[in-house]
Amino acid sequence: MTIDTTPKILVVDDDPSIRTLVHRFLNQKYQVDSAEDGETALELFEEFKPMLVVLDWNLPDTTGYHLCQEMQRRTNVFVVMLSSRTDEADRLKVLSAGADDYICKPFGLAELAIRIEVVLRRMRPVNPSRIVFDQFAIDSARREATLNDQIIKLTTLEFKILYFLASHSGQSWSRQQLIEKIWGVELQQHRRRESC
Structure with a gap:
């Protein structure tokens, strides 16, 4: 199958x-x-x-x-x-x-x-699609996080941040780097327009 x-x-x-x-x-x-x-x-x-x-x-x-x-x-x-x-x-x-x-x-x-x-x-997984820390799991395919097999309610942005940080453990990121990696170009363009 x-x-x-x-x-x-x-x-x-x-x-x-x-x-x-x-x-x-x-x-x-x-x-x-x-x-x-x-x-x-x-x-x-x-x-x-x-x-x-x-x-x-x-x-x-x-x-x-x-x-x-x-x-x-x-x-x-x-x-x-x-x-x-x-x-x-x-x-x-x-x-x-x-x-x-x-x-x-x-x-x-x-x-x-x-x-x-x-x-x-x-959100293309670089690591396995399911990241597990003891009883806490993040599943990029299902786009959900669970603790003790109970789904944690997250907004789209919260899940993106959580998955990104979990899949890049051991690395530190500035606020600007997170915006660029997670929100993409749209917000950067808006910020540039605001500063003009």
Whole structure:
């Protein structure tokens, strides 16, 4: 018996043309499922258990912002938000809610593919996917931490920091280095804009 380790991606967009196009494009490399609204997305989220969600900001029954928060309460799933909104405040709001990237519409499929690769690469395990310290374990594949086999509730950022530090034990990191390693380029760009 072989287990398919291809990353799972859930595409959530109420525009059928965008949803279908993105689904077919990503399906060439990943396991993909899709939903047109928030209710269906949450049902699929529980069944499909994606590693990453491509999530539209505007949905008929909710917003991508609220859906992102709800998904983050359930797991440490990666979220790439899509939106026609270009306001910096919107981008920062979504990123602070747990999203890992923000792409403005219209966008190219090649750009989406690269951004997804970059997000997935952030947590690529260098050490074994399960790191164990006595009764404390961190599982990067499941993206969860447990103590005495009980799941510890962590936000996306808390899990990223915890896993990064655990997988680089014995090394010290400055705050700026952690930001660069864990949050990536987006926050660096924002800080540079603020300083201008």
